[in-house]
Amino acid sequence: MPIDILMPALSPTMEEGKLAKWLKKEGDQVKAGDIIAEIETDKATMEVEAVDEGVLAKILVPDGSENVAVNTPIGIIAAEGEDVSAAAAADPAKINPAAPAPAAEAPRQEAAAPTAPAEEAPAAGKPASVPAQAKAYDASSEFPAGAEIVSMTVREALRDAMAEEMRRDQDVFVMGEEVAEYQGAYKVTQGLLQEFGAKRVIDTPITEHGFAGIGVGAALSGLKPIVEFMTFNFAMQAIDQIINSAAKTLYMSGGQMGCPIVFRGPNGAAARVAAQHSHDYAAWYSNVPGLKVVMPYSASDAKGLLKSAIRDPNPVIFLENEIMYGKSFDVPKGDDFLVPIGKAKVVRPGADVTIVSFGIGMTHALGAAEALAQEGIDAEVIDLRTIRPMDIETVIASVQKTHRCVAVEEGFPQSGVTAEIGMRIMEAAFDYLDAPVARVTGKDVPMPYAANLEKLALPNVGEVVAAAKAVCYR
Amino acid sequence: MAVAARQSKAPAPSKAAAKPAKARSAKEGAGQAAPAPSNVTPFTKDEDLHAYREMLLIRRFEEKAGQMYGMGLIGGFCHLYIGQEAVVIGMQMAAKEGDQVITGYRDHGHMLACGMESRGVMAELTGRRGGYSRGKGGSMHMFSREKNFFGGHGIVGAQVSLGTGLGFANWYRGDNTVSMTYFGDGAANQGQVYESFNMAELWKLPVVFVIENNRYAMGTAVNRASAQTDFSRRGVSFNIPGEQVDGMDVRAVREAGQRAIAHARSGKGPYILEMQTYRYRGHSMSDPAKYRSKDEVQRMREEHDPIEQVRARLIREFKVAEDELKAIDAKVREIVNDAAEFATHDPEPDASELYTDILLEPAQG
């Protein structure tokens, strides 16, 4: 079977070039690897090697031809004794129908078509596929029926979630700075070393980029690491492994390489620790396909969501908050309590205005709802719980009822999570709104150290109340 | 004599770090590590008096900061330098005007050693407008362009690349200054340290890497985090020379510092000094300190205290009267009390400061 020699590309962007010179004549014997021609572009020169052995049956494009398109047949190699005249006479395109069409652009356009699954972000510019009457997720049955309810801190809930999952699955292990002997810089891993031993509760050196990568590698091979960052500020050292390795490998491997890993630790402002230790990364990670991003507020959500995160076959960014660690909430007893990732929760039903937040932002949202009740405004408060995938439908269902929305976060305003919430509401429920969506965020400044400035930099109940009144025109 | 004999011991190995510390002293026997203090160039009386006063200022300042933290005047993290004073003072005695200093968050001592005002440092700790960062940076993030102090950095290891960049700028300008880049034994494991080592040697940048090995990174003893606990050898694969130094002896620090700085300044490239030192206090103010024994701390204080060593020398060798030392003590306390007073009463920054210093205006034209 005669084989086409195609005009090769010297670089990913090359579209055409010059066939400078043939180094073999028609009728010459060629072996695989023999250099048969030279081609040129304005940037470089390259030698063309024969890919098979046989006879150079026909030269289709002569020496010195300019503007030869990549993938054009430039010659034909035939087997010894083969009827080269027939090959030479044939239409090049028919001789080698398998020659790839120069259609690299085509699939890219297709990918932009609005075929995104309902839960994921709709393609740019396309309205979200939220039904005309959205349905809120019903979290009322999350607590198992008849389960004993105990009060525990967020810290204890996180610890129990890890301990239960480590008992259940030998592949789960914890690594991070000071997680073992010191019992956790914030005591979240208290007692784990004693119960599970040093092989499964591992103190690392201060080498975030390295141990995050080691965690991702272990996850690619099937283990289920929980990587603790002492705070998410330090995950900045490791963010390349989180984004480029953990988030993208499943896609790049065509679905072969799942990465079941949890990156967790305190996120956002603590108290008076200034700009390098106070950053809220919710919006950052929420920007990345291939990650799930969870940011619980209550202890029960912390527990139920962390257990789901550990069982999840995907990389999950689990954002905690130092100030919340010591706060107590009702939590159902028992190992089988799970909270699904990707579902928001209506924590306070109301009719007049929707306040949506997540993580520590919920303290401002709930505080504002109380204060607004005093003034006769009945706020519905939604805890997003998961940032990505975002349960916008529960928010929309609420907005269809209240027609007003205030979104609250401690992070920065530009490209923040509340910016996303506002946009998604506009895309899906613009006609339901009686006022523009308002947001209350951290101020657009690095976190200052001084006590008075730090207070000004963070959102507070008063700002949420004011925003709620503004959207109610009160 | 008794004092000198005591000084000849490297800091006693801790229980937690027993193994690597022993291995190190075996090497010391082979003449690889810290030069025996008997070979250390003695200080003149004036030098000892200077070192005494400077180290005492840091000690008293840090004690006061600890008290003020307890009173709620200082917030957030506050990492004290008590015990490590000889390192930065010895190095500054070896440096010359114009050389830069950069370090991590355990930075109060470095700032005082660079000649920054006690008032301005303390007022930054309390978050007041008279602080070096006008209250915006706090304990971990303070700077003084005037004194060539480039911070004050909260991210462990980040200052190592930055300090290498200071060295790069020195090389670029050919201005004969040296960057003194300080970091801890814990920071020494960060990847960017080695990326920086490689470039520093490759381009022969004038940087002295000062590793303050105080044996612990938070609650982690050196041997639990480091495969190579001889930090002076951390540059071996890049051909960077290194030494282990008794970082509790200010004379040993200065002498090693002079060697390292001369090497860097003469265009031969970077140099690594592992300062074997010890922090007496917790990592920061909220440290349960269960990772080491009280005995260990006590032994260090009693047998290796950098200030006591100088004090004893001043009395025994230079016959300085107790009264003269007391006068220095009183003077230092006065400076520190004044700083505390200032930092307590200085007002907080104006609210408008929230939105300043985020970006600079580009120059016109």
Ligand SMILES: Cc1ncc(C[n+]2csc(CCOP(=O)(O)OP(=O)(O)O)c2C)c(N)n1
């Ligand atoms: C990148 C990063 N990871 C973790 C931390 C938290 N942290 C602050 S100090 C410290 C220990 C550093 O120890 P070492 O380098 O030995 O310095 P020392 O505190 O002993 O002076 C840790 C883990 C941080 N600030 N930055």
Ligand SMILES: [Mg+2]
């Ligand atoms: Mg240390």
